[in-house]
Amino acid sequence: MSENIIGYINDRGELVDTQSAGDSCEGCREIFFDNSPEALEIIRHSTAHLMAQAIRELYPDAQFFVGPVVDEGFYYDFRTSEKIGEEDLKKIEKKMKELVKKKLPIEKYEISKAEAVEKFKNDDLKQAVLKNIPSETVSIYRQGDFEDLCRGPHVPNTRFLHNFKLTRVAGAYLGGDENAEMLTRIYGIAFADKESLKKWQQMMEEAKRRDHRKLGTELELFMFNEEAGAGLPFWLPKGARLRSKLEQILWRSHRRRGYEPVRGPEILKADMWRTSGHYACYGENMYLTEIDGQEYGLKPMNCIGHILIFKNSTKSYRDLPLKYFEYGVVHRHEKSGVLHGLLRVREFTQDDAHIFCTPEQIKPVVLEVVEFVDAVMKKFGFEYTMEISTKPEKAIGDDEVWEVATQALKDALDENGLEYGIDEGGGAFYGPKIDVKITDAIGRKWQCGTVQVDFNLPERFDVEYVAEDNTRKRPVMIHRAILGSFERFIAILTEHYAGEFPFFIAPTQVIFVPIAAEHTAYAKELAEALMEREIDSEIYDRNDSLNKRIRLAEKQKVPYVVIVGDEEVKNRSVAVRDRRKKEQYNLSADDFMLQLSKELQEGKI
Structure with a gap:
């Protein structure tokens, strides 16, 4: 068997790890250690257990509920007497890396449900898990001195689990019941290689920049x-x-x-x-x-x-x-x-x-x-x-x-x-x-x-x-x-759009910045003409410097910032800063109105 095989897909489409396969997986499709969806499910489930093992070493009284794979990676719900915050994630990650270097084999064994009830008699969270298991036999996965109830699948050794990141700490009600105890939940992500983890981290930074709550x-x-x-x-x-x-x-x-x-x-x-x-x-x-x-x-x-x-x-x-x-x-x-x-x-x-x-x-x-x-x-x-x-x-x-x-x-x-x-x-x-x-x-x-x-x-x-x-x-x-x-x-x-909405739905489509107070009347005239065309605009004529008003206008990510001064009033023109084209140009007021009216029509579906 190749060292890069971490599991199989059987004839029922189920994931089976190497610890469970035996002779029953002859002819099954092999799952290699890569970033395929099937491999990532095994890798992430195993990394959840790796995290739990690290938490147990750092917080010996920790008791664990469930640790599934989810769309955004994995998580584990647990209880400990110490308060754990975002600042503790790096400490847990460091311990996880130490365990990876030990290359611990991940083993599976089965016992009866009755034996499991007795084995975990002093752990109420394990008892809660056991109540939801219908079968009379349960499986336990063990790595080093850490073991937990689990159906799997898992990688065969912790050496596969180098590329991970713990992402956040949250609270989670036991079993999702709002009337039950609040447990600590830590989320994480894992990949087969360093490059994929790096790309994910870059995407997360970009997602943070685009977060609609921040932009809103x-x-x-x-x-x-x-x-x-x-x-x-x-x-x-x-x-x-x-x-x-x-x-x-x-x-x-x-x-x-x-x-x-x-x-x-x-x-x-x-x-x-x-x-x-x-x-x-x-x-x-x-x-x-x-x-x-x-x-x-x-x-x-x-x-x-x-x-x-x-x-x-x-x-x-x-x-x-x-x-x-x-x-x-x-x-x-x-x-x-x-x-x-x-x-x-x-x-x-x-x-x-x-x-x-x-x-x-x-x-x-x-x-x-x-x-x-x-x-x-x-x-x-x-x-x-x-x-x-x-x-x-x-x-x-x-x-x-x-x-x-x-x-x-x-x-x-x-x-x-x-x-x-x-x-x-x-x-x-x-x-x-x-x-x-x-x-x-x-x-x-x-x-x-x-x-x-x-x-x-x-x-x-x-x-x-x-x-x-x-x-x-x-x-x-x-x-x-x-x-x-x-x-x-x-x-x-x-x-x-990272807040830079297309013209036809932008909440403010144009911001006028008059250079001086005497140019405000012309800006208002243009704004009224746009309103007749169902185009929304604002006028930045506050008692600030011109440069500051332009900076504030551009921070609003509007499609057009329009500067009006003596030349624009005299020639009935506009000095346009086009955000999307990243261009500056001058147009007559009539041509600008016509351009915007055409753009508005582009919003039809």
Whole structure:
């Protein structure tokens, strides 16, 4: 066996490490020590144990809960009597490197669950882990004098684990239960080689520079107020202008594609959510209250409102497909530990739509939505991939109905040569879906739009249309969002463009800097002319030096900074500093207005 083989993929697609393989992996695909997804999962899982071993040596009373691999690397949850902060990460890393140099073999052995309960009888965290293991046999991995319950897989020796970085310290509730004890969680990342780790570190530095929370404050886009409530964003004037421009572009695009605007209430009787299945499948994420002795729920989704609007009058097959869209405000009870700027909030607005159609119309409707997605993503410079998500464990509806809906999505993409992946079990509780994942300017992937086929809610709410033969039939309901939510998409846009938004959505498109007080009247005249063209501008005429005002204007990352002085007033011209072209030039005021009006038209989708 090659020294660079760290595991296998068996005929069921499962990862198996060399400690577990034995004869059962003859003919299995080999996993080499590299940066493939399978190898990184083994490397990162092993580095989590390496970190735990280092923590135990530094903090002997440490007790460990779980240490899984996650999208951003790995983490371990643990308890110790000492307070651990960011400043302690370097000390832990140093100890990890010492353990790597010892080239400790990583061994696996199995014992019965009853033996494990006895072995870890003085460790309540291990007992909590054991309660969640259904099998009667458990595996333990050991390296040096450290061992822990684990399914694996792991590399065969700590010598493979040179290239890692511990990234942050956080708090985590035991088992994710907000009423349980708060444990310490340390996150980390690991790669097979030094160059990959270096590239990742450079990307993280760039991500920090682009962080939408930092830029949102610097550019005065939005704010949060903990006294008012966590996860509830406030839009400042500049951010509200940015958001409004995005909403208007999408509004016009929807109308051109035959969508009708609707608006539903933000609160409905709880019985509605019981009928839909949200109460049973999503109730823990809802905000519930009581009015006049009856239970109500703030909507976490917009679908029920659109169903009730559809049912308000008799619909014919000639009306289908019928497309409703709404910028729907929804509320979801996210745990405080996962809130993250605009990316994860408790109130947000979806660019939501529901299309009612016949089964025969599913494919053309889905393809039209995919075209819409493509147009939006290209407009903002995003590359994207699509993924079909299938029936989850917690779902409503018959398997047969799910199969029909899932196959319709596959057929729609297959017949048009569109590539996609499969996310087994990742569907919504009421139907399969296509998820759109975009890639930003520094290579990060984000989940945004979605297309979901739903046979279940029309059945639950007895939704019907009159067919060509005058019989009553159920429509298919297609749930669809292009951006996902305005909050999340604006956060992604802010980081994608590093705050330098394209002209057509920039919150401030032009900043005028009059050289002296006598030039301010001309700047105001130009600003008013731009407002007539729906172009936002500001005038920096404060009592500061000219150079300082120009510096402050450029820090706002606006597309154009325009200087006006005696020559500009006299010739009715402008001295332009073009941020994107990194050029300075002079134009007549009329030509500048014409140039900006043309650029505004480029925002159409």
